Amino acid sequence: MNIILLGPPGAGKGTQARVLCEKYSLVQLSTGDMLREAKKADSEIGKRAAAIMAKGELVTDDVVIGLIEDKIAEGGNVEGFIFDGFPRTLGQADALEELLMKTGQNLDHVIELFVDDNKLIERITGRFTCSSCGELYHKATKPPKEKGLCDICGAAGSFKFRQDDNEDSLKTRLLAYYRDTSPLIGFYHAKKILRKIDGLGSIDEIQKNIKNVIGKFN
Numbered sequence: 001m002n003i004i005l006l007g008p009p010g011a012g013k014g015t016q017a018r019v020l021c022e023k024y025s026l027v028q029l030s031t032g033d034m035l036r037e038a039k040k041a042d043s044e045i046g047k048r049a050a051a052i053m054a055k056g057e058l059v060t061d062d063v064v065i066g067l068i069e070d071k072i073a074e075g076g077n078v079e080g081f082i083f084d085g086f087p088r089t090l091g092q093a094d095a096l097e098e099l100l101m102k103t104g105q106n107l108d109h110v111i112e113l114f115v116d117d118n119k120l121i122e123r124i125t126g127r128f129t130c131s132s133c134g135e136l137y138h139k140a141t142k143p144p145k146e147k148g149l150c151d152i153c154g155a156a157g158s159f160k161f162r163q164d165d166n167e168d169s170l171k172t173r174l175l176a177y178y179r180d181t182s183p184l185i186g187f188y189h190a191k192k193i194l195r196k197i198d199g200l201g202s203i204d205e206i207q208k209n210i211k212n213v214i215g216k217f218n
């Protein structure tokens, strides 16, 4: 089963992808995470992407398609993928379709998480992750149970905020979402694989709604 999670920055794609991966034994492919890793490793791609990401603009299609192509080729014995933050343009969507076709796979569900713009700023500016295991937190809605300690791996004081999670960058990221990514909603609607989910609510509620919709169409 292959799933795309579609939605503006802060809609909860990463959080939901992590839970769904466990439930359905899928592999999460987040181009944002891959680019941040490339940046950390100071690779050529990372260096080129860093400034673009800081501003909240989109990295070119060829770069992100190349990253996804490598991961799909690595494939291995997986049940399928959850694409988180990819595709973000119609060009990327076409490329993904081709890549999956080459390996005899289909796209099963495109889950659109919709959230009011005003809520996104709240979500974005409060979120942080554990740099040891990647668990996602939020100051107001999901703080660690014990201050300074990761609930999952127990690492102490290893929380980090994203450089691009600020109001200025969010404005550009939202613009990019509505201009370049939202046309994908119509694209997948026409293919009859678009499932719309309200992205407001608790993590568990949203998870339940996603599972229901997947169950209904499988």
Ligand code: AMP
Pocket: 009, 031, 032, 033, 035, 052, 053, 054, 056, 057, 058, 059, 060, 061, 064, 084, 085, 086, 087, 088, 092, 164, 173
């Ligand atoms: P994300 O973690 O998905 O919010 O992505 C962080 C940043 O990485 C974005 O604001 C873009 O600059 C870049 N990025 C991630 N995925 C893509 C993509 N599929 N296409 C273009 N740029 C991307």
